[in-house]
Amino acid sequence: MKILRLPIAVAAALLLWTAASSAAPDDSSSEEGGQCLLHRELTPERHLRRLSMDLRGRVPAYEEYALVEGETSVPEAVVDAFVADDGYRLTMRRYHELLLWPNPYGVTLITQNFNLSNFLVGSDRYYFIPSTTKKRTFRGGDGSHTCQPVHQDTLGWNADGTPVCEPKGTDATGPWCEEGYVEVLPYWQTDPTAKLRVCAFGAQAAETYDKGSTTLACNQRLAGNEKACGCGPNLRFCLQYSTQQNVWAAWREQFLLLVDDYTNGSRPYSEMLTTKRAYTNGRLEFHRKYLAAQAGYSRAYTQPGQGDQPVAENPDWHDISWTEITREEPHSGVLTLPAYSLRFQTNRGRANRFRIAFTGQYFQPPNPEISGCESEGDDLTTRCTCRKCHAVLEPLAAYFGGIAEAGSTPLAGFAKEFTSQAACNAADLEPNSGFCNRFYKIVRDPIDPDIRRWKLLALEWADASHPEVIANYDAGPAGIVAEAKDSGILYRATTMNMFKFLLKRDMNMSPTAADSELDLLEEISAEFQNHDDLGQLVKRIVQLPQYRRMP
Amino acid sequence: MRAVIATTLLAGLSVLAACATETTSAPSSPPSDSQVKADRENVGDIGDVSTQTALSATRAVQRMPIAVLEASIPVVAGSDIKGPSITWKEGNNEALADNIYGAVLGRPDFITVTEENSAPSSLYVKFMRDMARNVCSQISTSDHQRSSYSETTLWRFAPIDGSVTPEQINENLRYLTLRFLGMRLTTDDPYIEKLRAVFEAGRETSNQGWAGLHGDAEGWRTVCIGLLESPAFHID
Numbered sequence: 001m002k003i004l005r006l007p008i009a010v011a012a013a014l015l016l017w018t019a020a021s022s023a024a025p026d027d028s029s030s031e032e033g034g035q036c037l038l039h040r041e042l043t044p045e046r047h048l049r050r051l052s053m054d055l056r057g058r059v060p061a062y063e064e065y066a067l068v069e070g071e072t073s074v075p076e077a078v079v080d081a082f083v084a085d086d087g088y089r090l091t092m093r094r095y096h097e098l099l100l101w102p103n104p105y106g107v108t109l110i111t112q113n114f115n116l117s118n119f120l121v122g123s124d125r126y127y128f129i130p131s132t133t134k135k136r137t138f139r140g141g142d143g144s145h146t147c148q149p150v151h152q153d154t155l156g157w158n159a160d161g162t163p164v165c166e167p168k169g170t171d172a173t174g175p176w177c178e179e180g181y182v183e184v185l186p187y188w189q190t191d192p193t194a195k196l197r198v199c200a201f202g203a204q205a206a207e208t209y210d211k212g213s214t215t216l217a218c219n220q221r222l223a224g225n226e227k228a229c230g231c232g233p234n235l236r237f238c239l240q241y242s243t244q245q246n247v248w249a250a251w252r253e254q255f256l257l258l259v260d261d262y263t264n265g266s267r268p269y270s271e272m273l274t275t276k277r278a279y280t281n282g283r284l285e286f287h288r289k290y291l292a293a294q295a296g297y298s299r300a301y302t303q304p305g306q307g308d309q310p311v312a313e314n315p316d317w318h319d320i321s322w323t324e325i326t327r328e329e330p331h332s333g334v335l336t337l338p339a340y341s342l343r344f345q346t347n348r349g350r351a352n353r354f355r356i357a358f359t360g361q362y363f364q365p366p367n368p369e370i371s372g373c374e375s376e377g378d379d380l381t382t383r384c385t386c387r388k389c390h391a392v393l394e395p396l397a398a399y400f401g402g403i404a405e406a407g408s409t410p411l412a413g414f415a416k417e418f419t420s421q422a423a424c425n426a427a428d429l430e431p432n433s434g435f436c437n438r439f440y441k442i443v444r445d446p447i448d449p450d451i452r453r454w455k456l457l458a459l460e461w462a463d464a465s466h467p468e469v470i471a472n473y474d475a476g477p478a479g480i481v482a483e484a485k486d487s488g489i490l491y492r493a494t495t496m497n498m499f500k501f502l503l504k505r506d507m508n509m510s511p512t513a514a515d516s517e518l519d520l521l522e523e524i525s526a527e528f529q530n531h532d533d534l535g536q537l538v539k540r541i542v543q544l545p546q547y548r549r550m551p
Numbered sequence: 552m553r554a555v556i557a558t559t560l561l562a563g564l565s566v567l568a569a570c571a572t573e574t575t576s577a578p579s580s581p582p583s584d585s586q587v588k589a590d591r592e593n594v595g596d597i598g599d600v601s602t603q604t605a606l607s608a609t610r611a612v613q614r615m616p617i618a619v620l621e622a623s624i625p626v627v628a629g630s631d632i633k634g635p636s637i638t639w640k641e642g643n644n645e646a647l648a649d650n651i652y653g654a655v656l657g658r659p660d661f662i663t664v665t666e667e668n669s670a671p672s673s674l675y676v677k678f679m680r681d682m683a684r685n686v687c688s689q690i691s692t693s694d695h696q697r698s699s700y701s702e703t704t705l706w707r708f709a710p711i712d713g714s715v716t717p718e719q720i721n722e723n724l725r726y727l728t729l730r731f732l733g734m735r736l737t738t739d740d741p742y743i744e745k746l747r748a749v750f751e752a753g754r755e756t757s758n759q760g761w762a763g764l765h766g767d768a769e770g771w772r773t774v775c776i777g778l779l780e781s782p783a784f785h786i787d
Contacts, residue, residue, distance in 0.1 A: 057618060
């Protein structure tokens, strides 16, 4: 749209208008001589506008101003209607996003062995798995070779169904070959004619392979180097960057759907933090069933675990309709959803964000100390200076220890400790130290250092000196929520947060100030603790006199 | 142009200190030395500075969040002649999408930006000028194609065929300030008077061959721009 320039006269007129509309009260009052007095109330129209923007996220429509024509204030029924509006639901989503930052964007779900890259020949694009190890497994040589732009049917197939790989030469490592391509309709494509040309090895549709007498799944991390395994039927075991983004977006919406249920007054607000209810859709189930297990230990660990809902039989990537599911311990409301546990990937980070959001407390950099504490050592709860925060933080972090760090998998099915490296390694599908190093840490016995145990990371300091660690770990996030509820701090902090969200300023907590709002906080938070209804809290705050005043 | 932006910014910021330039019952001049005794007791009658009782601080003043702005533009702008709501466009894209201006104007992504800075910065003011022109041009274009004045957004109570009366102009101005700003004003309100000057200036551009549209329509489009640029629209 071409923006028309305005002549000087029009610009001048606009300037005068703009200055006039900003420098004086929003409605003139000739009887007051145009003076700007402190603490005037908004007119009913401007009050309606403010309420609409704060509660529904938009200004009122022209016809809606009739609701306050002739009135001296906005009727309570209008406030009720605004809180029942769908715009209020979206506003509460925005409030909780500002509070909990639930955006897992950027979490890497792709691994090299289950990724798809491509090369161009003329205008034709050919897809392949870019992992060097995988390419070496498929084609030999130094792992730099891809397929040739020839249909595989031309080269033929082996009796076992694997593609014939045409010898092409010898590189510095050894002989190598190239297979051809096949055409595959990928799972993420809705247009049935939009097939991709995929190197035949990478397009292998095998879902399992045999290792000795054991049959293993091709979409597991261990199958990454298996020659018989490619991307599976319709490439369902492989991810592209764009498909990864779809999973991030779905996790974010999953989080917000649960928020919706606890901000509309139909359920107690505090249950948002403890409920076993959640939502899922075909896309997330597809990821859980086919894609999550292939991530290595250096990636986000999102495999289904004990406490998660059962994996769907035949999930459809294109099914984005949401259904309600029920999870089990250690799940606890939004605090164990992937959008939260992947946004805050350490137990300390999860605990800190909860503490800020639902108790209103922040860790402050302490003054250094050099005496009465341990100057060295790994125990941060006793170390000089560190202990001033970590003596509080470490027990809080233990509440969140039941969810994998840098992941979303519940660890309820993981042993809390092993007595040997071999036993720890053996906990994986195939004995390997990667699993043990990812989830466990060697802890030496304080009395006999030769005695070592491999403990879950969250339980490293679960000992006689730190009895709260194991207790909090077992309680899970629901435990920290219960403490915050019982003490009332959850309700006080939420009242303060909502007050700030609606009044755009902090409550005046100065006990000596003439306009102190301490008593108001106690009054409103006590009411909130009694009814546990966020909508009622919102209505209570927007009906305060200070909400309607203008500067 | 820079002067206009700077002045508009200052005008916007001035709402944050709305009373700063207004007279209260402050003394007209400070007490002279002869009125103050050596022991600092002030014997001069300088009047009571404030006649207000101590009340809790009011709600702070900020510009509306980007999400609210995005939802509010179609409410005041209405729909175009084909049916969809009028929004701020950048080419064929929504201008407030994150990949256009939404993130630039401060919409948080909760990764790198976790809160929205709601100060009316000069960057925001500049983009709102662009928004006002884009949206008001769309409204005007659609209104020209409507068959009934009652269906229009900008000149619902004022014909644009050259027969408009001063009373109709005032009524339409009152309608527009209520629609865009939520201000129900009387005909003799100083704001209506100033807004009428905006209308007249815009109407005059057609006589000067600037816009090529009918004068009255151009006047209303100019009023629309003024309203969408006004701090009263953006301040919540």
